[in-house]
Amino acid sequence: MTSLTSSAVLNTERCAVCAGALETERILARLDRCRACGFISYQGADPEAIAALYDEGYFTGGEYPDYLGQQDSLRRSMRMHLRQIAHYMPLAGSLFEVGCAYGLFLDEARRHFDRVAGVDICAVPLEYARATLGLDAREDDFLAMNFPGERFDAICVWDTIEHIPSPDALLAKAASLLSSNGMLFLTTGDIGALNARVRGASWRQIHPPSHLNYFSRATISRLCERVGLQVVGIETAAYFHTIFNLLASIRLRGGASGGLAGTLLKLAGERRARSVGVWLNLGDIMFVAARKRAD
Ligand SMILES: [Zn+2]
16 A cells, blocks of 8 residues: 655645645655645656657657557557547537547547547657548647637547646636537546555556646546536546557566566567457546536
């Protein structure tokens, strides 16, 4: 289990979730928990260092072992997201994705939705989304963008909110861009999940400064409420992984288990490891559905 004690740190900034003055206590060695609402974040990041993380290398060994090489698996996971979206709304109308990367989700979503578009700050994957997939994928900072007259029936934020220095501004902007009754869907780690609590500081989702925000069901719900979104469902997200991707991800993290994963990968052979896969759901990634509240 986690050890949740030690030094109190007083920050001058506001808590992204409860908007109170951010007085935190240090937990799990390097994370900070708001004493008022329990929101856990990483406060030690330098904004320029954060922006520099998201170059092409992010998708080819930095954060993901080989993003585009895993396209078939990723598309299967994205189609599962769409099946989960269908629990809350008909798959129709307009959809916008924040953090669309190579556009694989948008490409799957446009089989159902009438209009899809997305944005990312990372240029290289967007080039693929535009040139190869022909998507409306914009290179920009979502928070700085203008959407004159545009409203969306669904906005999706997959595995992205944990990376954003101001998650409250992100969700407030998303809420403002939803049509009446529009739906926000997001996935992010659940630091309150059993696996996260058992793994403690070793939980795979804990890697600042790439991951800055560590939501629980309670804190993501509270933030949604504060920006005018009502959480109508929280499910867990399942992801399809090839054996290659599983072992390469573990190898990327190094250490004894990383070395073992590398050896297993060599033994299995890369081609075979890429051809076999499994659905994985450790129960620690939340799929959150929230509806725009009527004014
Ligand atoms: Zn707080």
